[in-house]
Amino acid sequence: MTETTITRRSFLAASAGVAAVAATSGFVGFSAWEAEQAHAAGEKKAVHSLCNSCSSKCGFTAYVGEDGRFTEMVGDPDHPYCDGTLCARGYGYASIAWSEDRLTDPLKKNDQGKFEAISWDQALSEIAEKTNAIIASDGPQSLIMIQDPRPSGSFYTKRFMNALGSANVYTHGVSCNMSKNSGMTQAIGAADFTADVANANMIMFLGRSYADGIRPSSLHQLRDAKANGVHIVIVDPRQNASCLYADEWVPIKPGTDLALILAMAHVLIKDGKYDADYIANYTVGFEDWAQRVQEYTPEWAAEITGIPAETIERLANEMWEAAPKACIEQGWRAAFGCAHQNSGETARALCLFNTLLGCWGIEGGAYFPASASAGKLTDPKFAAPAAPAEKIIGQAEYPVSSGGMGVSTFALSTIPEGRVKGVFFYQSNCVAGYSNPAQLSEFVQAAELSVAIDVQMTETCQACQYVLPDTSYLERLEVPEFVGGKIPVVSLRDRVLEKIHPNTKPVDEIFTELANACGVGQYFQFTIDELADAQLQTIGLSLDELREKGTITFPEKALKYGLKTTWNTADKKVHFTSDACVAAGFPASPGWLEPLVMPGEGQFRLVGGKQAIHTHTQTANIEPLMAITKMYGLERIWMNADVAASMGIEDGDEVEVSSDTHTGRTRVKVTQRIEPTSIYLPSHYGCSVPEQRTAYNVGLRQMDFVPFHIEPGYGGTMSQETLVTVKKVGA
Amino acid sequence: MMMDDARLFAALAQCFGPVDQSEWERTTSDDEWQALIARLRMLLQQPDAFGAVEAPLLRAHRAVPLQEFLSSREVDALFAPPSFAEKQSFAARHFTGGLPESALPIESLYVEWTNDPKRSPFARQKGLYSADTALYMRDLIADLGLELPESLAAYPDHLSLELDMVSVLLEAGRTDDARQLFLERSAWLTAYRLKLVALGEEALFYLALIDVLLGVRAQLEADEGCELESA
Numbered sequence: 001m002t003e004t005t006i007t008r009r010s011f012l013a014a015s016a017g018v019a020a021v022a023a024t025s026g027f028v029g030f031s032a033w034e035a036e037q038a039h040a041a042g043e044k045k046a047v048h049s050l051c052n053s054c055s056s057k058c059g060f061t062a063y064v065g066e067d068g069r070f071t072e073m074v075g076d077p078d079h080p081y082c083d084g085t086l087c088a089r090g091y092g093y094a095s096i097a098w099s100e101d102r103l104t105d106p107l108k109k110n111d112q113g114k115f116e117a118i119s120w121d122q123a124l125s126e127i128a129e130k131t132n133a134i135i136a137s138d139g140p141q142s143l144i145m146i147q148d149p150r151p152s153g154s155f156y157t158k159r160f161m162n163a164l165g166s167a168n169v170y171t172h173g174v175s176c177n178m179s180k181n182s183g184m185t186q187a188i189g190a191a192d193f194t195a196d197v198a199n200a201n202m203i204m205f206l207g208r209s210y211a212d213g214i215r216p217s218s219l220h221q222l223r224d225a226k227a228n229g230v231h232i233v234i235v236d237p238r239q240n241a242s243c244l245y246a247d248e249w250v251p252i253k254p255g256t257d258l259a260l261i262l263a264m265a266h267v268l269i270k271d272g273k274y275d276a277d278y279i280a281n282y283t284v285g286f287e288d289w290a291q292r293v294q295e296y297t298p299e300w301a302a303e304i305t306g307i308p309a310e311t312i313e314r315l316a317n318e319m320w321e322a323a324p325k326a327c328i329e330q331g332w333r334a335a336f337g338c339a340h341q342n343s344g345e346t347a348r349a350l351c352l353f354n355t356l357l358g359c360w361g362i363e364g365g366a367y368f369p370a371s372a373s374a375g376k377l378t379d380p381k382f383a384a385p386a387a388p389a390e391k392i393i394g395q396a397e398y399p400v401s402s403g404g405m406g407v408s409t410f411a412l413s414t415i416p417e418g419r420v421k422g423v424f425f426y427q428s429n430c431v432a433g434y435s436n437p438a439q440l441s442e443f444v445q446a447a448e449l450s451v452a453i454d455v456q457m458t459e460t461c462q463a464c465q466y467v468l469p470d471t472s473y474l475e476r477l478e479v480p481e482f483v484g485g486k487i488p489v490v491s492l493r494d495r496v497l498e499k500i501h502p503n504t505k506p507v508d509e510i511f512t513e514l515a516n517a518c519g520v521g522q523y524f525q526f527t528i529d530e531l532a533d534a535q536l537q538t539i540g541l542s543l544d545e546l547r548e549k550g551t552i553t554f555p556e557k558a559l560k561y562g563l564k565t566t567w568n569t570a571d572k573k574v575h576f577t578s579d580a581c582v583a584a585g586f587p588a589s590p591g592w593l594e595p596l597v598m599p600g601e602g603q604f605r606l607v608g609g610k611q612a613i614h615t616h617t618q619t620a621n622i623e624p625l626m627a628i629t630k631m632y633g634l635e636r637i638w639m640n641a642d643v644a645a646s647m648g649i650e651d652g653d654e655v656e657v658s659s660d661t662h663t664g665r666t667r668v669k670v671t672q673r674i675e676p677t678s679i680y681l682p683s684h685y686g687c688s689v690p691e692q693r694t695a696y697n698v699g700l701r702q703m704d705f706v707p708f709h710i711e712p713g714y715g716g717t718m719s720q721e722t723l724v725t726v727k728k729v730g731a
Numbered sequence: 732m733m734m735d736d737a738r739l740f741a742a743l744a745q746c747f748g749p750v751d752q753s754e755w756e757r758t759t760s761d762d763e764w765q766a767l768i769a770r771l772r773m774l775l776q777q778p779d780a781f782g783a784v785e786a787p788l789l790r791a792h793r794a795v796p797l798q799e800f801l802s803s804r805e806v807d808a809l810f811a812p813p814s815f816a817e818k819q820s821f822a823a824r825h826f827t828g829g830l831p832e833s834a835l836p837i838e839s840l841y842v843e844w845t846n847d848p849k850r851s852p853f854a855r856q857k858g859l860y861s862a863d864t865a866l867y868m869r870d871l872i873a874d875l876g877l878e879l880p881e882s883l884a885a886y887p888d889h890l891s892l893e894l895d896m897v898s899v900l901l902e903a904g905r906t907d908d909a910r911q912l913f914l915e916r917s918a919w920l921t922a923y924r925l926k927l928v929a930l931g932e933e934a935l936f937y938l939a940l941i942d943v944l945l946g947v948r949a950q951l952e953a954d955e956g957c958e959l960e961s962a
Contacts (some may be wrong), residue, residue, distance in 0.1 A: 010741055011895045012746055012877040026874035030915045033867045038847055067866050069851055091852065100840050104828030116820075117827035136831050323756035457829050469829075500860055501828065623856060690831040693858070717856035 012414045042066035048076070048550025050481060050493040051086060052150065052473035053093035054615040055176075057481060058082030059489075059551045060090065062474075062496045070094075070496060075216065078551040080369075080485030083217035088613045092624040096472055097497055101621060101692055103469035104501040115467065120503070120513070128517035130449040131164065134422045140165030141390050142419065146408045147426035148172045149217040151493060152478035152528065157426050159384060163520035167388040168420075173405025175434040177337040179716035180330075182402045183347030186578040187355075189568035190368060190380055191402065195329040198224035199364040199586045202231040202322030204315065206257045206350070207335025213610040231322065233315060234308075236335070237262065237607055238638065238680050239673035250315070251675035254605040255340040255595030256305040258601040260312060261328070261349045262592060263301030267316035273360025275324070281444055283563050285577030289352060289589035292724035296592060304592075306675060323357035325364030334609055340721055342593040344400065344714030348581070349590040356573050361564030369484035370559040375538030382534060385523050393420065394715065400584045401715035409435045409717055410708055412443040422449035425460050426507065427470065432459035432617050432701065436661055436716045437688070439505050439708035453510055456621060457691035472497075477528050480535055480546060486559045490541070491551040492532070584713035596709070597722040599677055603723040604678035604697035606659065608683035608702040619682050620695035629685075635699030636669040638680035639726065644670040647728070654729040655680075659722050662704040665729060679724055681705075734766040736774070736782050736909075740898035742767050746940055747836045748891030749882050752815040768797070768809065775800045775946045776947070779954055781913075782906035800946050801939055808935035809943070821937075834926040834934070836890035838864045841919040863917070872896070880921060887946040888916070890923075910951060917948045934949040 028036075045064045050057040059079030062070040073091060076085035096102070105117035134142055143166045147157045158169045173181070179189035197203050198221045210218040213528070222245045225232060232246040235257065244359040252260060268274050269290045279286045296311035298316075305312075319326050325393055328350050331337065336346035359365030393414065394407030401407050408430065414420045414459070423444060431440045438615045441463040444450050450464035461467045479495040505513070508531075514526040526534075533543035546552060566572045577588035586593075598604055610616070613625050620626060629635055637657065639649065649655060656663060664686070674680055688700025706722045734742075747759050774780050775797075797806045813821065825834045839862035846863075849856040864889065868887035872879055877899065883889050893916040900909035924941050927934040 004894055010899065011744060011880045011883060011891055012899055018899065018903050021899055022878050022905065026871070026876070026877055027900070027905065027908040027912075028871065028874070029911055030864070030867055032845075033870065034863065037850065037863070037866075065850075067850075068861070071849070071851060094857070095853050095859065098844070098853070099857035100860070101829050102860070104835075107827070107830075114824065114832075115830055116823040118823070434833060500885055502881070623858070624853070691829055691833075 028560045034259055036076045037067075040066075044071070047494055047496045048492055048547065049474065049496050050151070050478075050491060051082075051090040051093070053087075053089035053212075053619055055149070056081040056151070058086055058090060058216065058495070059491045060086055061550060064496060068498060076491070076551050076714040078489060078553050079491055080267070080483050080487070080489060081217050081219050083348045085220070086355040087214045087216055088628070089214070089615055089619055089625065092622045093615070093619055094474065095622060095624060096455060097474045097500060099456065099621070100263070101694075102472070102501060103454065103456060103461075103467060103504070105469060105503045107467040107469075107728050109465050120505075123466055123468060124513055124517040127449065127451055127514065128519075129237040131422060131510040131602060135164060137419055138418075140166065140388070141393065141674070143422040143424070144168040144393065144408070144411045144420050145424045145426065146170045146172075146428045146430050148428045150427060150473075150478065152476070152507045155428050155479050155531075156507055157424075159523055160511045160515055160520075161424075163385040163515055164518060165388055167390050167392050168406070168411060169392070170374050170406035170408035171404070172408075172428055172430070172434065173338075173402060174407055174710075174715055175338055175717045175719060176333050176408075177331075177356040177712055178402055178405045179334070179343035179714040180347040181386050181405070182400055182714045183344035184330075184351050185310050185402065186344075186349045186400055186575065186581055187351035188574055193330050193360075193368055195327050195366050196325075196362075196364050197221040197230065197329070198228060199325065200230050200322070200327070201325040201364060202233070202319055203327065203329055204233045204319065205242065205246075205329045206235050206236060206260075206328060206331055206346075207609075208331045209234070209236070209334065210241040211241035211244065211610070213332060213334070213501065231318065235456075237605075237675045238609065241612060242611070250307055250311065253306045253675065254335075254607050255342065255675050256301075257335050258342045258346040258349055258590070259296070259301045259304040259592055260307060261346065261353050262293050262296035262590070263298045263305075263312050264316035264319065265289070265349070265353050265356060265711065266296045267298060267313050268291060268320055273317070273320040274356035274589075278360075278563075279355065281574055282567070283355060283574040284571065285575055285589055289576040292587065292589050292591050293538060306677070316397070319357060323365075324359045326357055326363045327354045327359045327366040330366070335372060338711070338716035339607075339719050341711055341718060343711060343716050343718075345586060345590045345593050348578070350572070352576055352590065355576075358563075359561050363561040367559060367561065368564065370486065370488045370557050371484040372488040372490060372554045372557050373481065373482050374535040374537070374589060377532060377534050377538065381525050382531065385520070385630050398710070398713060398715035400578075400580050400586075400713045406636045407710065407715035409440070409708070410715065412440060413708070415443045415446045421447060423447050423451070425452040425454075425464070427455075429458040429460045429617055431463050432687070433683075433703055435710075435719075436701060436706055437701065437703055438661070441517045451509070455504075457689050458617075459687075459689055462689060468510055469501065470510070471499055471501075471504045471506045475499050475504075476508075477532065478507075479528070479532050486554055487553050488557050489551050489553045490536070490539075490546065492543075492546045493547075494547055494550075499594065501620050553639045581713070582729065586713060596718060597723050599723050602725055604679040604726065605677055605720060606657075606702065606705050606722050606724045607678050607680050607720050609680065611682050611684065614682070614684035616683055617687060617695075617701075620687050620698065621692040623694045626694045626698065629698070633667065633669065635685045636667045637700070638669050638671055638675040639728075640678070641670050643674045644668070645678045648727050648731060649726070655726050656729055657724050657726050659705040659724045661707050661722075664704065666700045668726075679726060733765075734770045735901070736770065737804070737898045737902035739767055739770045739774075740894045743899065743940060743944070744891040744894035746812075746937070747826075747894070748889065755815045755818060764812060770795060771844070771943050775943065775950065777950065781910055781947070781951055781954070782901050801942050804935055805942060806941035809939040813936055817929070821933065825934070832898075832930060834923075834930060834937075835886075836861070836923060837886045837891070838888035838893065838916065838919045839886070841889065841922040860886070864919075868892060868916075875899070890920075893917075914948065914951055914955070917944055920945055920948070
């Protein structure tokens with residue numbers, strides 16, 4: 001065979017020719033190569049990035065060797081969420097970059113319902129053709145986008161949809177903290193606040209567990225609080241992991257936190273134990289609430305919550321004695337982020353109870369983090385498309401829901417009637433986690449166009465017609481992330497690794513190319529590097545500078561404690577009453593609203609919740625993390641030990657769990673760490689996607705047991721409004 | 732028509748990698764393919780045939796039926812290579828990542844990422860791209876003055892590149908190196924074979940090729956054993 005022949009046939013282009021291969025002494029066997037590597041002491045490059053294992057996006061530095069791998073990740077001490085520490089998820093999740101389950105090519109579902117790889121050209125042109133056809137026939141508002149907010153994702157998804165003329169950009173909020181944020185907004189005009197845990201005299205947590213849904217800095221605060229002698233009370237149906245730091249675990253029946261708050265308010269108002277000056281000067285509607293809570297005695301609440309009346313009274317008085325360095329912690333998802341029919345109203349009542357304490361803005365009370373942000377971009381090439389005049393679909397139907405998050409489940413439910421015809425997902429496993437998976441999958445499959453962008457196959461990707469392969473978070477630069485805190489910062493997700501799969505694309509390129517294909521590319525005439533640098537230039541920084549440092553603090557903008565006296569409401573006051581709530585069908589000030597379903601004989605409420613090593617379904621396919629699950633049997637449901645004994649169920653038994661929508665089998669952990677009317681099912685398991693080889697078929701999925709329904713007014717997914725029965729398999 | 736082993740391994744490399752239509756049609760033209768099968772038959776029988784010029788006596792082995800090494804269905808599949816469209820269709824469903832029926836012929840996915848815990852927190856984990864085998868192949872290709880093709884640059888331990896490297900070494904007259912490389916870089920094919928078996932009928936052509944390669948490997952190992960004994 002001639003050299004020409006072999007070059008023609010060979011994948012390996014012999015730049016120096018076969019003769020050179022013959023002459024070189026370059027061949028080294030694998031063992032010898034391995035031995036060389038073991039002794040190689042190459043330079044390591046430091047690259048700053050942001051974790052992607054949960055929504056906190058902690059800053060870290062990766063040390064990358066000459067072989068392109070990194071051997072070390074170190075949490076950034078200046079990042080407000082990280083505080084110098086990464087959690088187990090942060091380390092384990094990094095393996096996704098190299099995972100066998102990565103999507104490597106654009107995919108299209110064929111006539112048999114199976115995915116096939118197609119070229120980017122084909123994917124982009126077909127998606128654009130369908131998108132434009134939908135716009136031509138039904139207008140841009142018949143297109144929706146659902147995304148789990150990340151720095152670049154938030155920027156590019158909104159810009160893309162607005163360029164098409166659609167206002168319909170949704171986050172994962174319905175299944176996270178939407179009801180909490182929306183309820184708080186009705187009371188204080190802000191979607192969130194921060195309990196000053198470490199400096200308080202007393203803190204009460206309602207369901208939230210810093211040691212389970214970890215943000216490292218929060219956990220450090222809890223550790224410091226314990227060291228400082230803060231009185232820490234954790235109210236939760238389950239003795240969660242944070243109870244290690246607590247003085248008291250108060251078991252409560254799920255969905256009844258509102259009754260506890262109302263009764264504690266009753267106690268304080270009845271005895272005149274509230275900050276009367278603050279209420280007189282900076283609030284409206286107090287009399288309405290004071291009148292309303294008269295009926296909510298501790299005895300009344302004891303029946304509903306399962307907490308003894310004397311405990312309720314004691315806790316209320318202890319909070320008052322600790323005030324103003326005391327508050328009910330703000331919560332996130334757990335008890336009232338999206339869980340029950342009364343979640344929004346629970347959040348509203350929580351803010352009003354804290355108002356009684358006069359804690360707003362006080363050191364040790366409840367503060368509002370200092371913030372920083374980029375300025376407006378003036379270069380015409382960054383000009384944004386006009387904001388659509390229409391409101392997001394679902395805003396009219398759920399009038400007190402957060403428009404910034406949007407009721408994505410409602411928008412999806414309008415697909416069968418033809419109101420929504422095209423749906424895009426970016427890094428959102430909506431189908432598995434936002435409500436009943438079977439129902440959501442049916443909605444998505446009914447769309448004329450469905451596109452998912454992700455790094456691995458998910459239940460949502462499975463339901464779509466097209467799947468576009470994203471790079472992993474370690475392989476891309478994103479727009480700078482501004483993070484609030486006691487000292488606000490800007491931080492950067494930079495490229496730690498070279499792109500592993502050549503046919504994957506980062507989010508900025510995907511949406512730029514989609515926009516070009518759809519004919520709206522004029523809004524995307526810049527690179528991510530140019531955009532990031534331009535944003536930073538508005539505050540006197542540069543991309544190079546942020547790349548060098550990873551996180552830059554703004555000490556001049558640091559939080560200053562002080563009583564908060566003006567609010568972001570129409571009249572700048574705290575609202576004990578809300579006209580918007582009245583218009584949405586709620587009382588002017590929050591009163592008792594029962595959960596949608598109440599357990600009868602032999603029934604339990606199914607509660608979910610995070611474990612420290614997982615983030616919902618996102619990390620279940622990560623082998624190092626799933627190994628921990630399996631080592632400790634973490635996929636098991638929890639059942640109260642007394643109840644289990646009465647049912648003849650023992651620790652480790654195989655049990656069958658049934659609701660109106662689903663039946664499944666798993667093992668049980670029998671424990672006194674859960675109150676008797678609840679079953680706890682960790683919300684990470686039950687993956688139904690065989691492509692996720694590690695996660696597939698491990699444990700049960702909480703949302704399978706939950707019917708498709710939406711919290712009136714606030715739009716939450718009511719993730720814990722379901723009843724289950726449990727029986728021992730084979731009994 | 733005779734086919735030497737350099738050409739044989741280059742052709743086998745094409746079976747698992749991205750090639751254009753004209754290239755594939757040349758490779759699978761009747762004469763070429765018959766010559767390829769004839770040479771494979773030889774390698775499956777002769778411990779010392781790897782890289783050797785076909786001697787007259789060896790030609791006698793051409794008549795030995797392939798059924799002695801492969802199942803009859805595999806033999807049928809081997810004699811009927813897929814058309815370019817069929818090859819493309821198979822690749823679109825199985826030579827892409829992240830699907831339940833993905834069967835990418837990349838060694839990294841079947842071996843430990845690295846066995847040196849100092850070099851990675853994911854040492855000893857399997858099922859990850861860019862394992863030590865990929866870094867090794869990348870370095871070897873560079874050391875020999877070769878260039879990775881763009882289409883496979885991310886996967887230096889793709890079976891096509893490993894087979895192609897054997898071909899290059901044979902072509903360069905470095906038979907011992909080719910033999911060592913083939914022995915080292917074909918151990919994972921036993922695990923890969925199971926992926927193809929799971930795909931059933933439609934993967935029979937590729938399964939047949941893998942079984943042939945494993946057969947050649949067995950002969951080489953037997954040869955190594957003989958050399959050790961005689962030493």
